[in-house]
Amino acid sequence: MHLFGILLRLAWRNLWRNHRRTIIMLGAIGVGVWAMIFMTALTRGMVDQMITDSIGVLPGHVQMHHPDYRDDPSISNRVSISDAALNEKFDDADFEAWASRVRVPAVITSERESRGVTLLGVDPAAERDISFFDYDEVEGRFLESASDQGIVIGKRLAETLETEIGKRIVLMSQDPENDIADRGFRIVGLYSANTKAIEQAYAYIGKTTAQKMLRVDDATTEVVFLGEDYRNVEPVYEAVTSAVDDTVLVQRWFDIDTYLGTMLGVMDGFVLVWVVVIFLALSFGLVNTLVMAVFERVREIGLMLALGMKPASILGQILIESMFLLALGLAVGNFLAWATIVPLQDGIDISVVAEGMEMWGASSMLYPKLYASDMILASGVVLLLGFLASLSPAWRASRYEPVEAITKV
Amino acid sequence: MSAVRCVNLCKTYRQGDQDIKALDHVSIEIDEGDFVCLSAPSGGGKTTLLNAIGGLDIPDSGEVYVAGGRIDNLSKGELADLRLKQIGFVFQAYNLIPVLTARENVEFVMQVQGVPSAERRDKSNAILKEVGLEGLETRRPGEMSGGQQQRVAVARAIASRPALVLADEPTANLDSKTADELMELFTQLNKHHNTTFVIATHDQRVMTYAGRLIRMLDGRIVDDIDQRAA
Amino acid sequence: MNLVFRLAWRNLWRHPRRTWLTTGAMVFSNILLVFMMSLQFGMYSLMIDNSLQIFTGHMQVQAPGYKDDQKMRQIVPDIVPLANEIRDELKSERVAARGWAFALASSEDRSFGIGVYGVEPEFEARVSNIPGLVSSGRYLTENNAAEIVIGTVLARNLRVEIGDELTLLGSGVDGSFAAAVVDIVGIFESGVTDIDRNIAEIPLGIFQDTFFMEGAGHQIVVVVDALDVVPEVQASVRSVLPVSSNLVVPDWDEMMPGLKQAIQADIGSSFFMYFILVVLVSFSVLNTQLMSVLERTREFGIVMALGLRPGKLGRLVLLETAMMGLIGTVLGAAAGAILTSWFTTNGLAFPGMDEMAAQFNLPARMFPQINLLTLLAGPAIVFMFTMLAAIYPAVRLRWQNPVDAMRVA
Known part of the structure; x- marks a missing residue:
């Protein structure tokens, strides 16, 4: 020394x-x-x-789908576990948030224009912490319940469709029998996002309303889970995988969006x-x-x-x-x-x-x-x-x- | 037992395309407590001999013993230990480490040896006093005169009480008064502590202080006079 | 050689070691600069080319507002004759007319909302690389054949193959119901999921019939040979437009503002990095030259005492620096050129690049583009900063008093 x-x-x-x-x-x-x-x-x-x-738009750190859903995102490829069974499985689980939703491609038509959108049937109460926008900042209002009869779309999409809050649009998709399932909705709210592309992409309706429109009882196509930190999704991933069998496909955010x-x-x-x-x-x-x-x-x-x-x-x-x-x-x-x-x-x-x-x-x-x-x-x-x-x-x-x-x- | 014994030392340097015999079959024996001057003109081999004794240089052939132990076959590490523990050095110039104060320079060898700090401090204070540098302990080499610097070097050389002190032209950069003072210091230390001194020099006045004067020329000992007898 | 030299x-x-270490820093930075700039500019031109070649082209003739809204009624009337006129005016075949409509494409058991382009089969391949990307089947050939080519993802989602029929449902330019049945003759794969999922092409003739276009279309795409002739060609195209029409000719930057900005953002961040590199080299030079001046203080003192002006010595120091800088510049540029040309022929790939590249329509292997600018810009700047760094040591000499200088041991 x-x-x-x-x-x-x-x-x-x-x-x-x-x-x-x-x-x-x-x-x-x-x-x-x-x-x-x-x-x-x-x-x-x-x-x-x-x-x-x-991840906010994806959304969630971990998602669960029907194994064929990625290649064929249609209502035919539903999550095989019923919504009620999902509630039983995950309601007490230690996630930041989780939600099951109906997510299918659809066509939205106003009096003047039509566009392709992703239809999201959501339960507003369950998605509050998952959603990429703040419900309170939605122009007009966001959906109030899973059985809300209104629709919320992006500001940009409303411009493209030349429509506005209070006006009606028609949403068209397919039911499991491949028959056209369509319904008119009154626009109740417009959300904003960071990019125009996102404002064009999603249309929100109530989950139960969506299930009725698509004639699928209480089935959903997507279940999303949010953990504490996107860098550490393994606990959430493991918790979800261990609770389900291989009739569903569980993926982490980086499996879904490989670019990210x-x-x-x-x-x-x-x-x-x-x-x-x-x-x-x-x-x-x-x-x-x-x-x-x-x-x-x-x-x-x-x-x-x-x-x-x-x-x-x-x-x-x-x-x-x-x-x-x-x-x-x-x-x-x-x-x-x-x-x-x-x-x-x-x-x-x-x-x-x-x-x-x-x-x-x-x-x-x-x-x-x-x-x-x-x-x-x-x-x-x-x-x-x-x-x-x-x-x-x-x-x-x-x-x-x-x-x-x-x-x- | 003799302090230093050299047997048949040879050492050749190459300079340009010329071989220079710095040591040519040199054998000497120096007793404990001797005060020896090695004198030779420049290039006469005195520094080489001094370095061989100090384990700084390995001779081409021959044997060197210091305090009875053979040193010419030691490893570099063992030689470093030998220099650290048994030999004190005073060089012609650049004797001190510029970033250390006088006291720190004196303590340097002891510190590398691992002497506890309290003991180091006592010893260094005593020795600095002995060499007449009281009050200059915290000066750095740059803030001292040449004579003062050489005194610090001497203090360092004897601080750990080595049996043997080797000095190479210690007075070369000093004026005559300072040189005399330094030589007085050497003789005193030689007497008081019975330390063996080997000094290489070509300064006539330095030689007068020596108990024994060894003259070298072209790597050979040409004269070995016991001046005390004379 | 001159004595001063x-x-x-x-x-x-x-101090050869010191000189080499200092030039080493320059060489290192120069190699990096040459390589990175070549890579960057290679990448940018690819980004632009590839992004524009898919659909956009270098400029388009459109109705005002069309580029933002893409509405059915924002038409270019009599589009085919107009396209012919432009071809004549430009003496170029790389001009093609298109229509675009949103439609619901239905196969036997799936429906998706897609964008349908009506294209001139004869000219489309000259303005877009989609025809060349048909991976199975063939591209459209006849202007009036009821045929369609679709993307791979859409084909998978619709569960169709070549030879199957697709029904297109939409609304015509007048808002009336529009429908057509077309045969799938080709499937293309661009690698960009959005395009492969959302785009289909049918012949312009069929398009105009189906959507009641009455000879109109939505865009005339013009492709030119180099970006810098765009304004010139834009002017020629404008001169052909009917005086009474209010048609506009946006260039690629107006249509895809993101592209230029993405490049600007990238240039901004890389220039920050380059600047830091150059600054670090300057520090190195400053250090070396200051040391070299300080250790020669005594020497300089002597020559100044002999009557040499400090300014001359300052110039000597600058000359030394310039020599060192020149060595660094030449060696760095040469080594950079060798390294870069190797990659120019062999390409560069790194893990994860596929996904990154796909996002920007780039190939998975990048080829740097070396030219005089990318080769010399970096080394020239390094040389300039090298000289700047030597100013302080050189000027410092002027404050030197010869006697003080000589006293320094």
């Missing part, structure tokens, strides 16, 4: 011997680390938002690549600094060796110096990142490229997310790779022959 |  003490002292004092060089290096490391964390926080914020939004699932993985990869690239750009300066530091101190190193200090201690001394430099730089960088991200956490308005962000699947507000784990990852990578990069100059320093080093002019 | 060159190689 005595030895370690003197090594720490030597490393620390040597670090400040050439304070200009050290400060420049600290600046470089600080900027680099700041960029690593800042960029990561933006990316995380974007992906988080994307996934949360998409991949996006998450790709972004994790991108974060790591970015951190490593920045580090590599820094490493040249770091190694350079160490090489210069060693070069300037050849005689001292020779002296210490001559006095009986072991080469390993010289190696350690240079490595400690490098670690000090990196640790200080990391402190600067992490602080800068924190100081710049926290004021931005209320969101950065990027609506100038809103439609472009929509293409990426992201929204027009960017909420940077500063995760401790990302700061630790960046710092860990910098320390680890920094240690490796310092090995070469440190090793060279420890290999000096004392006699030659001490007499070097 | 020789001096600068020799000074540069006093």
Whole structure:
């Protein structure tokens, strides 16, 4: 420990011997680390938002369908468990929320236009926590019960259909016998969403109303489950799978929307690549600094060796110096990142490229997310790779022959 | 038992395309408590001999014994230990570690040896006082004169009470008054602690302090005078 | 060689390791910049091409408001003669007329609401890549044959094969009931689920008959050879339009604003990354040049004492930096070009790219596009910042007093 003490002292004092060089290096490391964390926080914020939004529309973290429903999303492929049986199974389960619904393609026709939509027969009470919009923000009103006779569509769809609240539209789909099932509805509410595409896509009616229209008693086509965190859906997934047999297909959100699932993985990869690239750009300066530091101190190193200090201690001394430099730089960088991200956490308005962000699947507000784990990852990578990069100059320093080093002019 | 014994040391350097015989069958024996001057013109082999004795340099052939133990066949690590524990060094220049204060420089060897801090502090204070640097303990080398720096180096060399102190041109960068003071210090330490001193120099005045004067030329011992007898 | 040049060159190689480490940082960044920019611009042009080639084309002739509302009655009258006129005017065959209607497509046992395009079989293949994507059966051939091609997902959902009949139900331009029975002759696969599920094409003649179009259609698609001639062609197309009509000619950016914005958003974030890289390199150069000046303080003091102006020395330092920068630029650009050309021929793929690529109509393998801009822009900027970084060390010399400088040991 005595030895370690003197090594720490030597490393620390040597670090400040050439304070200009050290400060420049600290600046470089600080900027680099700041960029690593800042960029990561933006990316995380974007992906988080994307996934949360998409899961809101999907909806749920886990879904259950008839095994053939994906290829043939028709009422024929109903969930084989009756709604009553589902209630019995899941009512006491430990989910954030769950709901069974009727989801089938349909055609909606106003006096002037027709469009294809996804018909959703929902129980408003069960879906309150799952829905991607706030019931209270619906223009007009949202459905009041599963047997509500009204329909709620997106604002954009209403524009396309040239219709409005209070007017009637006709909804047309198929019953299990493949016969046309249609019904007139009065529009009671218009919902808004982040993107126009979503506002065009869904039409909400009461679940019981839908079941009557499609003549399916109490059957549904989709059951959605919401857990605590989209990153950890396994508990929900396991709870659901263990409660059902293979007459239904249970899927996690990333099985259903593979683009989203991949996006998450790709972004994790991108974060790591970015951190490593920045580090590599820094490493040249770091190694350079160490090489210069060693070069300037050849005689001292020779002296210490001559006095009986072991080469390993010289190696350690240079490595400690490098670690000090990196640790200080990391402190600067992490602080800068924190100081710049926290004021931005209320969101950065990027609506100038809103439609472009929509293409990426992201929204027009960017909420940077500063995760401790990302700061630790960046710092860990910098320390680890920094240690490796310092090995070469440190090793060279420890290999000096004392006699030659001490007499070097 | 002799402090240092060298048998038939040879060492050849290559310089350019010329072979230089730095040591050519050198054999000497130095007793404990001796005060020896190695004198030779530049390139005469004195530094090489000193380095061989100090385990800084391995001779091509021959044997070196320090305190009765053979050292020319030791590993680098063992040599480092030997230097750390048994030998004190004073070099011509760049003797001190610039980022450490006078006291820290004196304590350096002890700290690497693992001496507890209280003991280090006592010893270093006492020795700095002995070499006449009381009050300058917290100065860094850059803030001291050449003579003061060499005193710190001497203090460091003797702080851990080595049996043998090797000094290579210790007075080369000093004015004559300071050089005299340094040599007085050496003689005193030699007397008080019975430390063996081997000093390589080509400074005539330094030689007058020596109990034994060994002259070298072209890697060979040409003269070995016991000045005390004279 | 001029003496100053020789001096600068020799000074540069006093510490070869340091010089190489500093140039190494430049080379590293330059390689990355060249590669990333080539990849980016390769990707952008693919994104644009692929997105536009599916349906949109580079510009369309439409009724005003059609691009936002896509309403049946927003028509282009006498569309076929107009399309012919445009072909004559542009001397290009890459012009095609279309109609579009929403319809309920019913097979024996399934019905789905889809978008039906009425296309000119003769010209459609020249403006869209859907005809080329027919994976089984064939594309439309006759303008008056009761035939249809549909996407793979739609075929699966409707449970139909080639040879089966489909009934199309919708409303005509006048709001009256429209119906047609058509034979499935081809099934296409674009890889984009939305297109493969929601789109069908029938000959324009049948379309006009079925939906009571009376010679009208909804859009004339024009495809050009390069993006930069779009405005010019747009003007020619406008000149052909009947004076009395209020038809408009939106270009691709107006029709798909998301595309350009997605690219802009991506450019924005990548330029942030590039900038950070360049800044880190500048730090490296600043450090090296400052060190090189500081360690020569004494030397500079002597030559200044001999009467050399500090300005000359400053220029020497800049010259050294320029030499170093040039080495970094040339090596970096060369290595970047070699690396990039390898990928230009072999393509680049990474895990998860399939899904990402499909979202943007990109192939699963990316081919960077190297040109003078992508090759030189990065290295030029790195060189510029290198020179900027050397200003402080060079200017610092002016404050130096020769006697003080010489006193430094």
